[in-house]
Amino acid sequence: MAPSVSIRSLHYQYFDGAPFALKDLSVHIASGSCTALLGPSGAGKTTLLQILSGIIGAQFTTGKASGSVLIGDDEFRPIPQKVLFPSVGYLMQDASVQLSGIKETVEEELAFALDNMGIDGYERRERVSQALSRLDLGRLANRRPHQLSGGELQRTALASILVARPSLLVLDEPVNALDSLGQQRMVNVLRSLKCSTTVLFADSGIEFALAVADTFLVMQGGSILFSGTRNQFLNSLDSFYDLLPVNQWSEVVRKWGKTTVHPRVAGLLSL
Amino acid sequence: MIQFDNISFRYAHDIEVFRDLRVGIAAGEQILIVGRNGAGKSTFLKLLNGIVRPGSGDVTVGGLSTQKHPTSRLAAEVSVTFQNPAHQIFASTVLQEAEFAPKSLRRKNPRERAQEALRLFKLNEQAKSHPYDLSLAHRKLLTLASAVAADTPALAFDEPSVNLSRPEQLILLEAFKVLKKSGKTILIVSHDLELFLPICTRVLILDDGKATFFDAPEALTRDQNPLRRSGVRLPLVHRLRPYCGLSPIPHPGA
C-alpha cells in the first residue's frame, strides 16, 4: 500500500551555524497521490526530498534537525537516520551520476540494486525485465550506459530504482534536461504509477507539473507557501509571479476565466 | 561587428558542421541561436574567438580576423561563456572569480568592474562567500557576471538559462535589458524560447550546416516551418496566446 507522508514543523541546518535549509515546514501528502513540489532554486526542495529518502540523515552526521517525519506508519524523530532503500526510491537530478558507472550493460545496471538486496535468480530476471518493459528500454538492454542519450539515461536511472519496487518515489527535477518527447514519456510513466506508488517530484517550471500532478505544493525559503489541488493552483497563479515561470501562463488562464480552466487550455495542458 | 563569410567547418571525424555559412551581425543586436542538438550551435560560439578555426572562409569579430589573431587577443573583443559553471569556477571567493576576466585582459580597475557586474546580477552580498556555498543557480549567474565584468563589446552565452529557476531568470532578463541599453552585442544559444524571444532582435536557426532562418521573432510565429524542420517547437504558451486574442510573443517588459 502506498504510504502517506506527513511532516510536522521540520527545521534543518546542514551544519551548526549554517542558514536554515528548512524552516518550520509542515505538510501532508496523501497516499498514492502524485504531488508536484514547485519553487525557486534554494527553496529547500532538494533538501526535503533527500530527507525523505534518508540519505541526509545517513551521510550528513553534522546536520541539525528538529520536528518529525511520518512515512506510512513509521515515525522518524526528527528525520530518518538511515537510507530508506528499498521502500523509498530517489531519482537524482543528474541521471548520469545516479548510474553506478561500473556496469557494462543497461540490464546489469538495473540489477545493481537487486545485488545489494540479495535478490537473484528468477525473481531478479523477472524484476529487471518488468522494469525494462515499463520504461520501454527493451531494445537498449545490452547497450553500454555511456552510449545512451540524455532521455535514455534518465529512463535507465528511473528503471534502476523501480526494480526495487519502492512504495514512495521521490524525483528531483526529472524533466529539466528532457526535450518535449522525453517529457511526454515521463508523464506516461508517472501516470502509470498512480495509486500503487506515492509520487513526489520537484520542478522549477510548471508545464510538466500541470500535465501530471494532482496536488501542488509551492515552497519558498524552506517552508510551504501554498498547498492545494490543480484548480486552486491555477486560480492563484498570479501570486507566484516571481517564484515560478507563470507570467505568460497567468495571462492565458486569466483570459480564459478564473473558476474553470477552459477545456481547450486543459486539453493542450495534457500535452 | 561579427561577420561569418562562407564558413565551412568539419571536426576530425568528418561530420560536416557548417557548409559556406554566411551570417552578419551588427553591433548592439541580440541574437537568439536555436537548432537541434548537434546542429553546431556550440561550434558557432567557438568560431567566434578562434578556439576552433574554420576549414575555409573567415570569421571577423570587431574587425579582427580569427584566422590571424590568437584567442587571447580575440577574448578582448568577444567574451564566450560555456554552459557548465563547474568547468570554469576556480576561485575561493565570488569576487575573485568575477575579477579574473578583467584582470587577465588587463582592464583598468578590475575590482570595480567585477563589483559592478556582481551588482548587475544581484550577487554583491555574497561577494566574500565561496562559489560552492552558493546554489547551482547562483553559481551560473556568477559565470554570467564574470563574463560581463570583462566589459567586451560582444558577449556570447551557451545556454545561459539552464539551471536557473524563475527568480534568477528575472535577474538574467533585467541584466540583459541593461546590457542591451548600453549597446552590447549579445549572442544567446538556448532552447528556452519562452524566455528569450521577447528580448532578442533576431532569431538564427542552424539546421544541417546552414542558417535556415535569420529574422525577427514575429516573423518566426507567422511561419513556423523553419522552426519545426529544425526539430524545435514554439513553446506551448506562445501557441496558446493567439487563442486568447493575445499577440503570440509578449512585447518586452511584459
Next chain:
Amino acid sequence: MLQTRPTSGSFFILMTKTVREQFQLEIEGAGLPFVAFCIALNLSAGQLAAALKLPIYLDSVGTVLVAVLCGPWSAISAGVISNVLASAFGNPAMVFFAPVAAVIGGFTGFIASHGWFRRWYIVPLGGILQGVIAAIASAPIAAYLFSGVMLAGTDVLVLYFRSVGNTLLQSVFFQGLSSDPVDKTITYILVFLLCRNLPIRLLQRFRGGNNLPHNKAMDRSYAL
C-alpha cells in the same frame, strides 16, 4: 571498541583497527568515488602538464589529495592502483614502483593527520621530506631492476654521476635527490593551494576534512 573520532594525532587509531576496517572508515561519506577520481587524476595530470608544455610530471597529485582528504590507507591503495594501471596503459616499469607510491601515500596521510597541511609554511617542509623519502625508496628499484635507465630526461644525470665515479646505487639516489624533492614540493604546495579554501559543505563529507587549514565551523561540527 568505542568508535573514537580520529582527530589530529590519530596514530592510536592506526594501531588498533585492522587495515580493512581503517580503509572502510576512511572512505566513509564521499571517499570511495573520490579515491577513484584521484587515481584518474594521477594518470591524466601528466597529459595536462604536457599540454601546457610544463616540465613537471606530478603523477602523485591524486595520491596526496586522497591522503589529505581521506587518510593514509586509502592513499596507499590509490597510489598502488595508479601505478598498476599506469603500467597497464603503456609505461610497464611503473608497476615496480608501486611500493614507492605506497610510501608516498602512507607518509603523506600520516603527516596530514598530524596537521602538516594546516599552515602554509609547514607544507614545503613536508614536500622536501617526502621527496627525500621517495628518492630513498625508488633508488634500489631503479638501480637493480633498471640500472638507472628510466626512459626519462633524468637518465642523463645518472650517467653524469656514474662517470664522476659513484656506484650505480649512489648515482641513482643522487639523481632522485635532485628531482624528487622538487616534484614533491610542487605537488604539496599545489594540493595546499587547491584545498586550503574548500567550503565546509564539501569538507564535511570527507573523513580528513579536519586536516586542512583551521575552519572555525569545522571544529564544532567534526565530520563523520
Next chain:
Amino acid sequence: MRFDVGEKLSLTLFLLLLSIVLPWHLNGVLFLLLVLFRYAFRPFRPVSDASRRRSSALARYLAIVVLLMTIVNGLLIKEGTLWPLPGGFTMSSEGVTFGLRTGMRLLVIAMSLLLFFGSTPIPRLAQFLQSVGWPVQLVMTLLLTLHFIDTVPDRVSLIFTAQEARGAPVRANILARTKAFFLILSPLLLSGIVESIDRSMALELRGFHGGAKLSFRGDETSRGRMTMVSMLFLILSILCIVWIILRWLLQ
C-alpha cells in the same frame, strides 16, 4: 586449455620474477617465446585493436631502449676486456653484458605485462579480485576508476577551452602557464569533489553498503578457488624469490 584470470595473474607474477633470475641470453629466448605466445595462444590474444596498436608501438620503443642502454653502458664502464674504438673511446665487454642484462630484463617485463593487461579487461580482473577476497569497496573503487579514466581527460579539455576563452594565459610564458595549470586543476578538483559526493549518495541510495558482493556479466566463468595451474606458478614464483635472496646474500 582455458586460462582464467587467476592463472594468467600468477603466470605473470612468475614471469616478472623469472626475468630477474635469468641471465640476459635466456631472458632474450624467453622474450621471443612470449612474442610467439601472444600470437599463437588464444587466451593471450589482445582483446581490442587499441591494445594491439599500443603494445606493438611499445615493443618497438623498448627494442630501441635496449640497444641504447647496451651502447651507453659499454662506453661508460671501464672494467673487463676493452675493445678500442676510433676517437679514443673504449667499448668494454663488461659494460655491454651489463646493458644487455637489464635491457633484456625490461623487454621480458614489458611483454609479460602486455600479455596480461592486453588480454584481460579490467572488469574481469576486478571480478577475480573480488572472488579471492578483496573488500567490495576496493573492487568498486577499481571499477569506478575506469569510469573516471574515461571522463576526466574530456573534462580537462572542456575546462581548458572554457578558461582559454576567458583569457587564461595558456600559451604565454612559463610562469603564466603555471598559473593556468592551477586555473584548470581547481575547477577539475571542485567538480570531482561534487561528483564524488553525488556518486557516493547514489550508491547508498541503491543499497550499496560494502556487504553484498558485486555481480558481473557471465558470473560462472570465475572459479574463485585456487586452481592447480595457478598454484604451480605461485610455487615457482616463491622459488624465484628465494633464489634472488640467496644470490644477493652470497654475492
